[in-house]
Amino acid sequence: MQQTDAAVAQVPDLIMPERTSGYTKGHDTREMILRTALAILIDEGWHAMSMRRVAAACAIKLGNLTYHYPTREDLVRALLDAVTAAYEHEFDAFLRQEGLTPAQRLERYCTLVLDDIPALKTTRLFPELWALSNHDAFVHDRMHELYARARAPLNDIIADMRPDLARGICETLALFISFAMEGSTVFAGHGKPFTGQMGMIKQIALRGFADLVRDYRPAAC
Structure with a gap:
């Protein structure tokens, strides 16, 4: 089989939803939190990804983290949504x-x-x-x-x-x-x-x- 001529896609780590309201700083903070949580998951595993660990790695207070993601489940849901969005974006671009x-x-x-x-x-x-x-x-x-x-x-x-x-x-x-x-x-x-x-x-x-x-x-x- 001869491959199609599409270049090999590099799937980004995650794609954040577009900001619909609120301050840009808050959107940037949420992205920083998710990227940090993802890095901890990849480098150290699930057991290391506590809310306190993520907050410390982001150099923010735990209260600031829970303002954006009240629970670990909220953080994981948002993280997986952003990871999935990255794949969906690449599938769409690759097949369009x-x-x-x-x-x-x-x-x-x-x-x-x-x-x-x-x-x-x-x-x-x-x-x-x-x-x-x-x-x-x-x-x-x-x-x-x-x-x-x-x-x-x-x-x-x-x-x-x-x-x-x-x-x-x-x-x-x-x-x-x-x-x-x-x-x-x-x-x-x-x-x-x-x-x-x-x-x-x-x-x-x-x-x-x-x-x-x-x-x-x-x-x-």
Whole structure:
């Protein structure tokens, strides 16, 4: 398979919602808080990301932090929203070009995800939160919301490629492709044993996903 000519996208760490009211300083403070919390999560893990730790790292008082994010849950919700927005922005930009076939959009979507796998943020942040989701219902729900939003463009691409399939089947194919890509993080993510083989893994994955979507036939009942 020959890749489309889109340049490899670099997913930003997070994108803040546009300021609709209030002072610019407050918006900047919220962004500083979220970037600091994200850095702590990546470098030190969930156990280190207490409200006091984030406030200290931002060089602000705890009361100033809780003014913007009253609870740790509020902080995590805002952080994951900003991280998800960054991916949604890149998916939109990567797929927006007119004239792309559904198959080309599938390749672009999967290329973006697979190229992001070896990033330090991706390797440390998402497995950390998925592990935590096994024991924390709040994080569990937020992670599934995040991934549902990230899969939405893939659901639509597969539906465009295979209009003969029921929407539920298209969504299951998208879910499988998401499983396959995200699972590579523990093997070929940043600093993992097979990071150097990610280029070949990506080639195999892109061809395999295209063949799967094009040729899939539901099993007869």
